[in-house]
Amino acid sequence: MSVIWSNSLRHLNGRRAGEGTTSLRGIRCRNMTMARQREPRTMPVGVRWVLRTAILALAFAGAAARAEDKFASRGSVQAKLSFCKDCHGTSAQGYAGFFPIPRLAGQQTEYLENQLRAFNEHRRANNIMSGIANTLSPAMISALAAKLRELNPPPVGGAPRRLMAEGKRIFDDGVPEANVAACAACHGPDAPGVREIPRLAGQLFPYVVKELTNWGKERGQNVAKPDTSFIMSPIAHSLTKPQIEAVAAYVSYLK
């Protein structure tokens, strides 16, 4: 510390040729006086004040903007959407975590809203999503659904391609001998979904497999409040494991 002070003193001494002091307080007062005398006035005080304030204001604004990005008000849609993306992927394309986390990008808004409500009412069993849906207001749910609908990243992919042909057959034609309806009838030929019927195009392979395999254990769990998930029950039940994998692989590559 003393090194710094003596250096600054040396600097000032260099300017003023000669004068030195001993006490700290003396240095400060002396330096300020010297400084004022030293600097030629190039700008009016008022302008300097305005400049200084403007610079400070800009600096704080920048900092505030950065703070705003990072700590965007916890209640804002942007903040909540960013939170969804922490698990569901940077463009909500889905992510194969320890558990497969589904694609939300391009999903039907009515379906998304229904699922969040279902999590909230424990009609759809998922501990994590119930906890999350619990914190979302209806307005927030609608806003999130609208934003997610607009996203359109390419599918994550990764499913075994050799299953595609069989998967397409099941998707387009169903398996009539096993009383499995054609998925296309409700989900549409390229699986875009419509209204409350979900988009399947680009959905994660392991996620679709998990859903079809565990349909009855996860959906329609509140017997007192039956919901439209019952429509899928007979289908999920009748599909064999290889058929599930085939159709899951097929839809996972659809755009």
Place this chain on the structure above:
Amino acid sequence: MKVSALQSALLLAVLAFAFAGSTHAEDTVSDVQAKLQYCNVCHGISAQGFLGYYPIPRLAGQQVDYIKNQLQGFAEQKRTNNIMFNVGHVLSPAMIAALATSFHDLNPKPLGGAPKALLAEGKKIYEGGVPGANVAACTSCHGEDAKGNGQFPRLAGQLYAYVSLQLTNWSKERSETLSSVMTPIARGLTDAQIKAVAAYVSYLE
């Protein structure tokens, strides 16, 4: 003539082979129930119809002959619909008959949802036709109550979106069937008139 044991065995074997491939011959009640449940997946609870990606028609209360004709038409690909072709061509005649009868007995409320503003116009067309366009009154074949008769289908409670789509695309899907009788009618109706009459019948019970 004395039939040897070997000949009997052979005969039995032949008969066994003949019937082995034919699961249809043994359609049980539970098979029909399972098949009905399967139909309902798309056609809705109590076959009331369902708005999937495509509008899927109400089958409840439908004329038995009409359902039989349609299923046959699908199976023979005279009525072109890929999904229904796959459904239809695995059905035995006995199964078709059983299903048609089951559907006929169902009577859920109409799904509804059509724009009510069109009802007045729709009723006018349904009961009076569009004389200037050579469109006969629907009542003449489909009945005053739109419940149909024999091979003429029930329209009462049919999905608005389905009737609209059918009338708009009639010849694309049905030109090779008996229902080609509808072709000039479908062609004679304007889009607005189609929507009106579709809305009207969709609310009939």
Place this chain on the structure above:
Amino acid sequence: MNRIRAGLATITIGWFAASLPAAQAERLPVRNCIWCHGTLAQGYTPAPQLAGQRPQYVENQIAAFRTHARDNPLSRQYMWNAVENLDAGAVHDLAAYFSTLPPKAAGDGKRELVAAGLTIYQDGMPGLNVAACVVCHGPNAEGVRQIPRLGGLAYSYLKRRLEQWAEGYHSAAGPPMPNIAGKLSANQIDALASYLSFVK
């Protein structure tokens, strides 16, 4: 005859010995790793445990050290040099080898914070937009594919890593980790690191 028998015995013993993990290690430059990471890769402050770590994760970290993407001070000081001479085969084999070693829980976190840490880990903090770690890292923090095991890692290591993301240091991890870690308070980091250090 005795020489032949001795020779046969040597060959037999040698063949069996070669299939033991220790002998396997001999073929790899493991010695360079165990200086800091411990003889059984159990970790030795500040070097983290590598035993039982996901092989894909280890491979990714080594790649990140090589490209200097993982740039926190200790990585810079030690790991950037340490991996310079590893060829692709060695990296792969090392990662596979470490994953076979039995992990041991460091157990050096604050016991009184374990319950709080467990809650954050399993449930996240939805009201604060913090995702639940379990979704990616698994019910026992064991990880999968390229997502690392967190269970049993040292308290100080976990704490440091979580702090570093918020401080802007980079790693091989995708976008979620800086976002998630950046929302954690100091107390929450403390709780998580404590809880995870005890997970077997």
